[in-house]
Amino acid sequence: MDQRHAGKIAVISGAARGIGQAYATRLASEGADIVVTDIRPGDETVAKVNALGRQAISVTCDVGDPAQVEALGREVESAFGRCDILVNNAGLIPNQHFDDVSFEDWRRIMATNLDAVFLMSKRFVPGMKTRGFGRIINIASNTFGQMAPGLTHYIASKGGVVGFTRALATDLGKFGITVNAIAPGLTRTPGTLELGDSYRGLPQEALYAAVAAKQAIPRQQTPDDLVGTLSFLASADSGFMTGQTLYVDGGLVRV
Template sequence: MAKHNSEGKVAVVTGAAQGIGRAYALRLAEEGFAIALADIAESSETARQISAAGGAAESFRVDVSDESSVSQLRGDVLATLGRCDVLVNNAGVYPFQLWDEIEYADWRQLISVNLDSMFLMAKAFTPGMRERRWGRVINQASDVFGIVIKGVAHYTASKGGVIGFTRALATELGDQGVTVNAIAPGLTRTPGTMSRQPDPHSVEDPEEMVAFAQGQAIPRVEQPEDLAGVLAFLASEDASFVTGQTIWVDGGLVRV
């Protein structure tokens, strides 16, 4: 696979310990980026897989919703890897709560992790991109913003905010060599989504995921690797004229 002029460049991936974040980190390492693995959990397994494939990665513990923790991450990444060229804002939470069950504390916690974190991370790492006049910010949205289901009012609101923030930040940074885009996955089989199933270790696709898949143009359950190619494109030189966009990667459940 040809690398997209990524030698010497660094990508920071949040939520990199497992699931979609791990798939993103592995793919960007394959493309030649050194990877800063940022997660509130331990990312050693992701780092091990990258190292085994011949890539370079460093692990950092961070609470992306906390300003001081993000500031510490910025200092650690710059001290260790020297720069950030690609920022992947993937970390997020996705609880299922009916409207009557959501308390204000639940709302604030979810918004802080899913949306406030993107503001903090962009504030931390885009200044260097602007100085070098090259950078990529890639935010994780969700196709839930394009469908109607109960039990995710706070989550849907946060992902609508991500799409709005992506468009606005693209406008702010477009004349400085920095693109900003979002990826909107569908319901994806990850350790996080499987943890909500009766048998989280099952090798069979859960009924909930199969039901969602039946509404897709491509009727199979989404896997983290289904998203990695779009991420690699958005991080590459080939996407230098693509900004402010939300790309729906959900097998055609949302068709816009």
């Protein structure tokens, strides 16, 4: 594969499995070394990156916790010296009607899905500014554009991600740092499979099929459908594009 990310260090949150693991292997296949950070063990992703001939470390971190993010930053700097590409991918996908959402539920979703994007950006932007280069890619969701049921706190958090992406791009553009977001559609991952048969009010396979049928490209989405867009946003080719959210969902949501 084209080594467009050769010499770059990518920090990817939530990369132990699912979409984050696919992002890690794609960036590694194009030359990047990878920091896998997750609350789960990241060994499987590290092995996949190593098999591609790239270096990787796994750092256990709750990215919604300021002290753990600071410790992560120190580990990244001691192992690789810097972060060039920051992928804020870690996320919790709930299935909970508004009537049942407590303030604790709300805070838990906000901490992982939105606070973490702020904390990770705060930690890694100063180094990017010093070097005059950075790519920040935040993972939003197409549910922000189609308003699926049972997701009030989730959609609020992802709307925050879109807003933060737009705003942070303004503050960082003059420093060679771009900030963009990807909004995936419903993707078959461990995270969505764990939601079982009541997610969005349909049995699991019926839900995947119903969503696919509504898309302009009517097949089920997999993590591999997202990695090309991520690679582009992480590369020099997207250098004059910032503050944008790209919907990668088979054409379900049009903005």
